[in-house]
Amino acid sequence: MIKIGMLIGERYEILEKIGTGGMSDVYKAKCHKLNRFVAIKVLKQEFNENTNFVSKFRIEAQAAAGLAHPNIVNVYDVGEEEGIYYIVMELVEGITLKNYIEKKARLSVKEAVSIAIQVSMGIEAAHNNNIIHRDIKPQNIMIARDGKVKVTDFGIAKAATSNTITSNVMGSVHYTSPEQARGGFSDEKSDIYSLGCTMFEMLTGHVPFDGETTVAIAIKHIQEDMPSPREFVSEIPVSVEQIIFKATQKSPDRRYQSMGELIEDLKHSLIAPDEDFVKIIPVEMGGATRVITEADISEIKDRTGTIAGISIIGEEEKAPVPRPAKRKPVRKIEEPEEEDEEEEDEEEYEEDDLDPKMERITTILAIVAAVIIGVIALVLAANALDIFKASGTKDQENTENTQDQTQEDGQVTMINVVGKDLETAKKELNDMGLGTRVTTRESDEYEVNQVISQGVNEGEKVDKYTTIDLVVSSGTEGIEVDNVTGMEAELAAKALEEKGFQVVKDYANDDTVEKDRVISQEPLAGSKAAKGSSITIVISQGKAVTETTIPDLRGMTESAAKAKLEEYKLKCGTVSETYSDTVSAGCVVTQSYNPGLTVSEGTVVDITLSLGVKEVSYKYVANLQAPTGYAGGSVTVTIKASNGDIRTFATSTFPCAVNETGFKVNSGTITFTFNKEVTEVDEEGYETTTTEPYTTPEQAITFTQE
Secondary structure, three states: OOOOOOEEOOOEEEEEEEEEOOOEEEEEEEEOOOOEEEEEEEEOHHHOOOHHHHHHHHHHHHHHHOOOOOOEOOEEEEEEEOOEEEEEEEOOOEEEHHHHHHHHOOOOHHHHHHHHHHHHHHHHHHHHOOEEOOOOOHHHEEEEOOOOEEEOOOOOOEEOOOOOEEOOOOOOHHHOOHHHHOOOEEOHHHHHHHHHHHHHHHHHOOOOOOOOOHHHHHHHHHHOOOOOHHHOOOOOOHHHHHHHHHHOOOOHHHOOOOHHHHHHHHHHHHHOOOOOOOOOOOOOOOOOOOOOOHHHHHHHHHHHOOHHHOOEOOEOOOOOOOOOOOOOOOOOOOOOOHHHHHHHHHHHOOOOOOOHHHHHHHHHHHHHHHHHHHHHHHHHHHHHOOOOOOOOOHHHHHHHHHHHOEOOOOEEEOOOOOOOEHHHHHHHHHHOOOEEEEEEEOOOOOOOOEEEEEOOOOOOEEEOOOEEEEEEEOOOOOEEOOOOOOOEHHHHHHHHHHOOOEEEEEEEOOOOOOOOEEEEEEOOOOOEEOOOOEEEEEEEOOOOOOEEEOOOOOOOEHHHHHHHHHHOOOEEEEEEEEOOOOOOOOEEEEEOOOOOOEEEOOOEEEEEEEOOOOOOOEEEEEEEOOOOOOOOOOEEEEEEEOOOOEEEEEEOOOOEEEEEEEEOOOEEEEEEEEEEEEEEEOOOOOEEEEEEEEEOOOEEEEOEEO
């Protein structure tokens, strides 16, 4: 059982719970050996005895431990201690991509493509190591405070030994590929499909397919065309839309064949967003999406256990109770009206459509129930005749007494184990939910391995799962215990182990003893202890650390932020700068620790100051043609930006090259002014030609960013 403050693996101190999943819980911890914070994923206690879950947990650790990439959460360590199975991972300070999308509603094209490239690079590294993730979704992508993107949770990943893998494992239904929804094979291209769905959500703020049930969503993945993200956000470039379409093709053969291909197109889209360069393989005869039938649904049920119970992380549904039905294949799955569903149910599930297998199960259950009722009746009759009253043994009475000692409030009453054999004492205490910590001491009064004393007196109440100190006799002969006080902990442990002792390490703060050196030992130096007995050494963790809370510095000036840190007994570290559309220049935009977090006094906090809004300038570059009606002479060209900025120049040569820079907006108008010939006819029919100034109507133009 994990408790805050406990030490795992003699080095990882549990600080707080930061997440939970279907099989495991995640804790923030501190590694005292390397003095850094880590994340520890611990298999839930209810799965510890299930060899299947333990095996999956170990496979996850082995799969992820073989990966080392900047865009993948690193695995540092894996272990098992007293039935606790754990994986030690890199701690990513940040938020999930899912939360980031919810916070911003939708991401800009440039930001979404940048995130997709980083995710693709991490998945590509996994694919190069023959590992398929199988559950790519925004919830499994972390955005660190420094902007780094990392893929996490290889919970259903599996090492690949061939190009394709047959597996019933599915990820979250909103991002699952059609082949996973059918329960068929899944390979690298399944991850590409899921990433395409994730890109769709980043750009639009919506998942591509949604429905009231997981069944409905899975069917849409199988048979419905992927909606265009431009239907939701019209400014999405055509290249990015086509990338999503190619990544989410129903047929794996028509998708990108590798993450490398996808990365190449994503990078190209940043350079030429409006260029239609994505090559999608045309649908061949017979390759079009077919309408799913009842036979397909039956196949999905057979492969996944039940279509309504598709494995989705963070979502649980009860599988429908199977009812026998005579069904005819249908050509198309439609959403029926409620009245139609009731009529169909009445037609399909008639009382006389009995399943022989269900009939047999019902018969067996009836027999078992009858046997149980008979046994209960016999026991009641025996009790009435006092048959069992005198048959209880002393051991049974002791067991009942021990059980009575367990309190409803989670406490137990301590029993007396002094004088008992160590193994007997351990068993009795373990049965009560108590642990033991054993030290040895020479004794003329007690035989070897008999308990001399106990840390909690008989009759006292203690919490369940408390560790009880037992002192056990080593007899009159034993091995002399060396003095290891003041030694480095590792050297002290090695010296005691070489003499045949087992070493138990405890930790404590001490103002006088240097960190990682032994403060005290039990038994004391010079005493004798049996070979193989435990020697407890208490190791210094240095001076006690006083904790403080991280204040919220955002929006403060640099001097105010430094003063606030000093007030909270914290230190200001690196001061960097960045542009911000929301924070005034000179004020704090971000800080390296989240406000409200509890840390040690003296912790260094980095801050980032705002440079204000980043100024962007635009230019107008064009080859101007002569205006309509121009016959010659000088033409005055007037370019007027939408913010009132006016540029004019004169020319008599066309085409005329223009390159006006330094505009602060991206749009404006252009006009031409020149002398236009005007012919007039008088009453007598004589023509008179004159010239007069003429200005063309304003024509809208667009500027490009410099």
